[in-house]
Amino acid sequence: MVFTNFGQLYDLFLYAGVGFWLCLYQDIFRLIRCTAHPKAAAVFLLDLLFCLSGGCAVFLASLAIDSGRIRLLELAALGGGFAAARFTISRLVMAVALRVIHLVRRITRCLAAAYEKMTRPIRRQIIRCGHAFQNKIRLFLQKKRKKQPLFQKKGLQDSLTMVYNDNQE
Secondary structure, eight states, X not given: OOOOHHHHHHHHHHHHHHHHHHXXXXXXXXXXXXXXXXXXXXXXXXXXXXXXHHHHHHHHHHHHHHTTOOOHHHHHHHXXXXXXXXXXXXXXXXXXXXXXXXXXXXXXXXXXXXXHHHHHHHHHHXXXXXXXXXXXXXXXXXXXXXXXXXXXXXXOOOOOOOOSOOOOO
């Protein structure tokens, strides 16, 4: 097997490109973490998904580039491409993305506050109507409770008293 200088350089740049795209792929998961604030289990699943999909991508790239042979130089190129992306494009992407995320959060807070101010009088009226309706139901039920024994007493007849021991002396 003969390796030419041009072939090795070409493979080197291809693996560096794979590492570069792998870093940008990881930035997607970093953005998900920054926006969603997932719990520990979700972070573990995101990391597992990245590792599995990244490993498959590297494996498929090695199959396509070098028929599945991986050499130390190619792994170094993969790491170099990853590091190049991390310290250049990734920093820029994350800085811009975090500013956009903060801007969107600020806008949604302002819209939520405006919505709160607009709907506060309506909610107060609904709550007042609800309290009034609740009081009417309470009074109605109290009247029903007071009337109920009266209706039951009308149905009763006067009872006769019987004395079993009538001590007449």
